[in-house]
Amino acid sequence: MTGPAAPATEPARVRTYNARRGRLSPLTQSRLDELVPRHGIPDGPLEPEVAFGRRAPVVLDIGCGHGAAAIGYAVAHPGHDVLAVDVHSPGVARMLAAADARGVHNLWAHIGDAVALLDQRIASRSLHAVHLFFPDPWPKTRHLKRRFISEHTLDLIADRLAPDGELLVATDHASYATHALDELRAHPAFEVAEVSRPEWRPRDGFEAKGLAAGRAVTDLRAVLR
Incomplete structure (x- = not known):
């Protein structure tokens, strides 16, 4: 496996998430x-065979929250590893507890900034898919x-997606x-x-709140040219 690509040049780091503090x-x-x-991953560049104990397609779920979508995908695709x-x-802890209770063994977690993870620790052409469901609309x-x-x-x-990889995005905010x-x-x-919403994704969390508020959910699928 090749190592991560050199970090991309970023003129000014912009935080894409709300900071959450508290005990x-x-x-x-x-x-x-x-x-x-x-269920965590080792420090340093991600080596799936070392981190996950096998060679399998790797899916990165960004901003997983309480993890309903990540768990849903892991259950529906036992031959894949979900990071x-x-x-x-607290959300990651709740996700891992729910996955453990259901006997899900192909779900892994990282507590931290997804941009830094992508930039510094994930190798080029190593991801089967990236999921971005209901990100902060700012x-x-x-x-x-x-x-x-x-x-x-x-x-x-x-750069990180494999040639046949895909980016899935879902949002309930029309402007986003x-x-x-x-x-x-x-x-x-x-x-x-x-595209249509994937059947494996539960209507839970932000999706359920958006639907209850009368907002439509938009699902997008992007593939490499």
């Missing part, structure tokens, strides 16, 4: 202490630059859907289309 509850801490050693990443420790005009879908992140994803479509259409590496 962890005893339950969250106990879940992290027990489950992260079993779910989020900055929110709806205020002054925050638009914080949206995850951008030229820089798309450059990273395009338009933004994502515009960015993907403008990027030379991708062809993008609106």
Whole structure:
């Protein structure tokens, strides 16, 4: 396996997520202490055969939250390894506890910044798919630059995807859907289309809240040209 590509040049690092601070509850801490050693990834460049114990397609779930979609995909695709990443420790702890209760063995976790993970630790052409479901829409005009879908992140994803890989995006915010479509259409590496929601993804979390509020969900699939 080749090592990660050289970090892309980034003029100014923009945080694409809301910082969450606060003390962890005893339950969250106990879940992290027990489950992260079993489902975390080693430090340094990601080597799937070492981290996951086998050679299999790797799917990166960015901003996994409580992990309903990551677990749904892992259950539906036992021959794949799912690496779910989020900055929110309680959500990751809850996801790992739910996966453990269901006997899911192909779900892995990283607590941290997905951009840094992509930039510094994931090798070129090593990902089968990238999932970005219900990212922070950053709806205020002054925050638009914080949206995850951008030229820089798309450059990273395009490099890390295998030739037959795909990027799946879902959002319940119309402005973010338009933004994502515009960015993907403008990027030379991708062809993008609106698609039906995947059957394996539960209607849970942000999707359920968006539907309850009367918002439509847009699903996009982008493949390398």
